[in-house]
Amino acid sequence: MNKQRYIMVIDEGTTSARAIVFNHQGNIVSMSQKSIKQYFPHPGWVEQDPVEIWKDVESALIEALIKKNIEPYQIQSLGIANQRETAVVWNKDTGKPICKAIVWQSKQTSKISDQIKEAGYSKMIHHKTGLIIDSYFSATKLKWILDHVPNAREDAEAGKLLFGTVDTWLLWNLTGGKVFATDYSNASRTMMFNIHTLKWDPQILRLLKIPSQMLPKVYPSDHLYGHTGDYTFEGLKIPITGIMGDQQASLFGQLALSPGMVKNTYGTGAFIMMNTGEKPILSDNGLITTIAYGFDGKVNYALEGSIFVAGSAIQWLKDGMRIINDPGESEVMAREAPNHCGVYVVPAFSGLGAPYWNQQTRGAVFGLTRGTTREEFVKATLNSLAYQTKDVLRTMQKDTHIDLKNLNVDGGATKNDYLMQFQADLLGIPIHRAVVSEVTALGIAYLSGLASGYWKDLDEVKRCGEKRDEFKPKMSVKERNHYYLGWLNAVKAAQVFKGIKY
Numbered sequence: 112m113n114k115q116r117y118i119m120v121i122d123e124g125t126t127s128a129r130a131i132v133f134n135h136q137g138n139i140v141s142m143s144q145k146s147i148k149q150y151f152p153h154p155g156w157v158e159q160d161p162v163e164i165w166k167d168v169e170s171a172l173i174e175a176l177i178k179k180n181i182e183p184y185q186i187q188s189l190g191i192a193n194q195r196e197t198a199v200v201w202n203k204d205t206g207k208p209i210c211k212a213i214v215w216q217s218k219q220t221s222k223i224s225d226q227i228k229e230a231g232y233s234k235m236i237h238h239k240t241g242l243i244i245d246s247y248f249s250a251t252k253l254k255w256i257l258d259h260v261p262n263a264r265e266d267a268e269a270g271k272l273l274f275g276t277v278d279t280w281l282l283w284n285l286t287g288g289k290v291f292a293t294d295y296s297n298a299s300r301t302m303m304f305n306i307h308t309l310k311w312d313p314q315i316l317r318l319l320k321i322p323s324q325m326l327p328k329v330y331p332s333d334h335l336y337g338h339t340g341d342y343t344f345e346g347l348k349i350p351i352t353g354i355m356g357d358q359q360a361s362l363f364g365q366l367a368l369s370p371g372m373v374k375n376t377y378g379t380g381a382f383i384m385m386n387t388g389e390k391p392i393l394s395d396n397g398l399i400t401t402i403a404y405g406f407d408g409k410v411n412y413a414l415e416g417s418i419f420v421a422g423s424a425i426q427w428l429k430d431g432m433r434i435i436n437d438p439g440e441s442e443v444m445a446r447e448a449p450n451h452c453g454v455y456v457v458p459a460f461s462g463l464g465a466p467y468w469n470q471q472t473r474g475a476v477f478g479l480t481r482g483t484t485r486e487e488f489v490k491a492t493l494n495s496l497a498y499q500t501k502d503v504l505r506t507m508q509k510d511t512h513i514d515l516k517n518l519n520v521d522g523g524a525t526k527n528d529y530l531m532q533f534q535a536d537l538l539g540i541p542i543h544r545a546v547v548s549e550v551t552a553l554g555i556a557y558l559s560g561l562a563s564g565y566w567k568d569l570d571e572v573k574r575c576g577e578k579r580d581e582f583k584p585k586m587s588v589k590e591r592n593h594y595y596l597g598w599l600n601a602v603k604a605a606q607v608f609k610g611i612k613y
């Protein structure tokens with residue numbers, strides 16, 4: 112009998128759900144991935160079907176085991192990392208969602224956010240939650256559901272409905288409806304959670320008219336949340352010992368666990384996080400303060416710059432513009448374009464996130480000439496990921512006065528060597544790319560495995576993840592500043608443009 116034991120994780124991202132099995136060396140033993148269907152019912156709205164999400168996760172879990180003949184009893188514990196902020200509301204008795212999930216990218220609650228801002232609550236909300244009022248966070252999405260779905264408010268007040276981010280929804284399903292909980296990192300993305308008291312904030316709940324009984328219990332990230340139920344894994348009770356939002360999980364996977372350490376994950380969006388230790392630092396310059404994780408009896412905070420469109424801009428080149436056939440082709444084309452062609456793409460498809468926080472801005476292209484080619488367009492789109500990253504890192508430096516020595520990176524778009532080199536050139540510091548491609552999954556595996564005793568301590572974990580590729584800056588300071596100035600002008604101009612309302 113094969114007695115080897117593993118850690119299994121769910122990485123439920125915006126575009127795909129993955130189930131991954133890790134061994135003691137932190138290597139991937141088996142993996143299964145399912146695409147998550149996206150719904151765009153109106154311009155700017157993004158929805159997903161919670162039942163589809165659960166079914167995709169469930170089949171990925173089963174497939175990952177079957178692929179390598181792994182028996183459920185070989186799984187020491189399970190961890191969940193998830194796309195954050197996305198709001199799910201379901202009926203407690205039937206377990207059925209009352210509507211589609213409103214995805215973090217969706218702009219359908221911009222008006223509600225503007226109203227809260229105009230009513231003068233920005234400071235209070237920033238101080239309590241660390242966040243900037245924006246439709247990105249779950250609170251306005253939940254309010255929208257309660258205000259628009261027939262009978263939702265009455266049912267919520269009667270205690271019939273439950274709200275959760277995707278982790279909570281998956282945990283509920285994995286445990287056969289027995290456990291209704293979330294972790295600090297996910298709760299801190301809802302704009303309803305007080306990051307100082309570590310409780311749902313009654314003043315914010317009153318303001319948004321959200322019944323507190325529909326909110327999950329909140330625990331540290333390395334808590335024993337429960338066990339898989341009778342439904343999944345043929346009655347085998349696998350302990351679920353870790354939950355973190357995916358960006359926090361990648362911070363953990365990068366082992367950026369000391370104050371001042373920074374990572375950037377280039378997935379659908381790009382999310383830059385600096386670990387600030389046990390002290391929350393409030394930004395004066397448009398970054399958000401968030402809980403990195405509750406681990407080993409302590410709570411760690413982080414400063415975050417959230418970029419809404421990163422890899423999805425490359426997806427847009429493929430699906431929307433049809434200029435490339437697959438994301439990998441963007442690298443080939445960028446290398447064929449001249450050095451710098453003066454074209455700037457500002458991919459503000461769903462407004463601008465950090466540090467601008469402008470919900471109304473939409474995408475723009477500048478610097479076109481009669482001679483502009485497809486290659487230049489693709490290159491400018493890729494460059495926008497690097498420019499947006501620089502915007503955030505400059506702001507982090509302003510807020511913390513910490514000079515970065517290098518940047519740890521991961522996520523789908525970091526496969527692109529052209530982009531990595533341009534990022535190093537633009538920042539003037541080396542880029543360290545994780546060799547393990549699934550850093551988010553690895554981070555939640557570490558956390559879950561530490562909680563279940565699979566790894567003894569952090570030192571043991573640190574031995575797993577030290578290999579990185581390095582990209583050193585080569586560009587002159589003059590050139591770097593010249594290109595970046597062009598970007599700053601482009602972002603400014605994009606924000607001035609007032610299009611038609613739809």
Ligand SMILES: Nc1ncnc2c1ncn2[C@@H]1O[C@H](COP(=O)(O)OP(=O)(O)O)[C@@H](O)[C@H]1O
Nearest residue numbers: 124126378379422423425426438439523524527
């Ligand atoms: N070679 C590449 N160059 C640029 N972008 C890429 C490349 N390969 C993948 N991507 C982008 O990476 C994203 C997927 O990354 P991933 O980390 O899986 O995202 P998520 O977790 O948000 O679903 C896609 O948006 C895709 O366009």
Ligand SMILES: O=P(O)(O)OC[C@H](O)CO
Nearest residue numbers: 124125194195378379380
């Ligand atoms: O799906 P990802 O990996 O791009 O992550 C989405 C973020 O969690 C949104 O805040």
